[in-house]
Amino acid sequence: MDSPPLTDTDRVLADLRALRAFGRDRTGVSRPAYSAADMEARRWLAARMREIGLAVSIDGVGNVIGRDPDASRAVLLGSHTDSVPSGGWLDGALGIAYALQTARAWRAAATGVGRLGIDVVSFADEEGAFLGCLGSRAFCGELSDRDMEAVRPGGVRLREALAEAGLTGAPLRGLDPARHLAYVEAHIEQGPRLEAAAVDIGVVEAIVGLRRQRIHFAGRADHAGTTPMAMRADAAAALFALAGELGAAFARVATPTSVWNTGVVRVAPGAANVVPVEAELVLEYRDVSDAQLDRMTETARALVAAAEGRGDVAVTMEDVGGLCPAAMDPRLVARIEKAAAARGASTMRLASGAGHDAMILAPHVPTAMLFVPSIGGRSHDVSEDTAEADIRRGAEVYAAAVMDILAGGIP
């Protein structure tokens, strides 16, 4: 392995702390896409990119793109700087600070025109104030006219938010297949696995796909004192039974990366003395394999059909969303593991259970992700944090992996 320029992890921490000032919320930040705090953070980032000699633009959806003007081909590094409301200070920001410092070091060390370079991107609205991964979707040419009609809960339209953020008329910038040879993103794990295993670095093999189904139960409202049990059509009882069956059946067909959740439960009319007339369950499940997602969908369908056939409660299921799994590039995965090993950092391959911009990039360009541990697995909360030593170690491994990719040919 070539000897990379020393990573100045003090600069990484300084950049992270500077970013935290925009939309600061106790120990975290509130920087929803296109808020004043989000746009200030983007302008701050653009200024930092200019300082290190990148050609910077903020495009029509707010992506901040810094292009190495002396490079003919480049590795693209990035993540996002928007946050959920009352989110953590590292979610997205960590990957940006790593990318910025790695580009800074490369620009300081590399010479010549027509060489390989580093471009840096901060994607807009990864967190989905309007649409999850909006910026990276636009960057990959996957944003439809219909997507542009998105409306935020509360009624603000995307086009209005873009206008208010001063982005109207700015051109969209896109991935350049002739220029961009790889995309590498660092992120906090947002889960407990690295901490639980006492491992330094997570090397992402794939980002899980997800599917969501809404299951609806239509029963009959009856007086809960006067109606014999055998004469009821109890929507809640049907929901409890199906939810129990789903849990047991999913546990049987699960792969090591399968997870599922029933986070939305509604029962109406919601009175202690009225037999529930209506109930609703939103089922979400994730896996790295589309075939496994198909298997889980079939499992759910069969149980819904059996429930529907069982009694007086009508049970129906409809799709309400989904994302395809995204595989990371195995050659890039190996480079990250090699860089970690060279620095004595322990690694663990894992699937990302959360979505990331890398999931959007992966079908278009060789893509890789690196995780650092999250304390207690906390995320999407101001309590989110990562030990300083883990932040520094991740920065070194990330920089070393990128330098190795640049030095070793891509990929």
Next chain:
Amino acid sequence: MDSPPLTDTDRVLADLRALRAFGRDRTGVSRPAYSAADMEARRWLAARMREIGLAVSIDGVGNVIGRDPDASRAVLLGSHTDSVPSGGWLDGALGIAYALQTARAWRAAATGVGRLGIDVVSFADEEGAFLGCLGSRAFCGELSDRDMEAVRPGGVRLREALAEAGLTGAPLRGLDPARHLAYVEAHIEQGPRLEAAAVDIGVVEAIVGLRRQRIHFAGRADHAGTTPMAMRADAAAALFALAGELGAAFARVATPTSVWNTGVVRVAPGAANVVPVEAELVLEYRDVSDAQLDRMTETARALVAAAEGRGDVAVTMEDVGGLCPAAMDPRLVARIEKAAAARGASTMRLASGAGHDAMILAPHVPTAMLFVPSIGGRSHDVSEDTAEADIRRGAEVYAAAVMDILAGGIP
């Protein structure tokens, strides 16, 4: 059996239709306690009682009490004229119309002073706008000072509502053990059993008691994508499991009068991609036997303790209400059956799964109830109805039973 005065069932229907005009709501009524419509209906009833020669008062909680001035001892007949919001036209009103017509016929036929008579009462707030069976509780001396501090959902205080209804300063009237020899109440069934069995008259043997427990599940909110299944403390999954176990265990220990319901279900934070941190279930169950209610309480407690011991979700249970079962007087039950048989009406003994004023009266005076069928078992809805032939038949059986009680000695 003495030959009773012919019951004028046309008058019963006319009175029911007149009552329906107060607070009319489509095919039903909205007459919550102390509303303008409720008070108008009470004044209308007081006027009808005066017409037949009763001495009438509206007491300090709104009970309308008509006293036969020529009787030294009396059978008390009654029910209630308040309704749930958008309730049915017969819930309560039926028993009042039967009582009024029976008293009317008795006053027209009976002669002499010091004889047995009929008193009529319409209790206030049976439906619990402020407190279920408020009027009959007050009548039986069971209303505490704390009960008088009741506040309706929305923030109106009982004392304010009474003042606005013009009842401040009116004395409370009570059951007079030296005078009142029995209480007989007719009511719609509010359930489907009579209709399903094609039976004309339900003879109530007991009114079920009920208990309510709130079961709380405290888990941990985690990202539903990044947290492995084995590392979750899923409050909703714990709720589904316990609800399923409760249903199965209650089915095993159930008596023919046991019913139960889980009508209140809450899951927080209620997002598809967040593992539920908190869940709540309100369990309600009823039976005619206190020993059986104890058995069901123990069953629930044991399952909650087992759930609490099972995993990371803290499961706790607290009592949030209860009512004791009330037995009807077996001698009065026999009189109702005899009166029905004499008119060729079929009967069925049953337990009332709903609460009634009779439940409050029963510990204080020999008490009986008679049910007429509810079409489709519907109740607490404007669609509530009873076939006209069933209303007429019920009025005849009720009048005949009361006349038999008066003629035959009490009880």
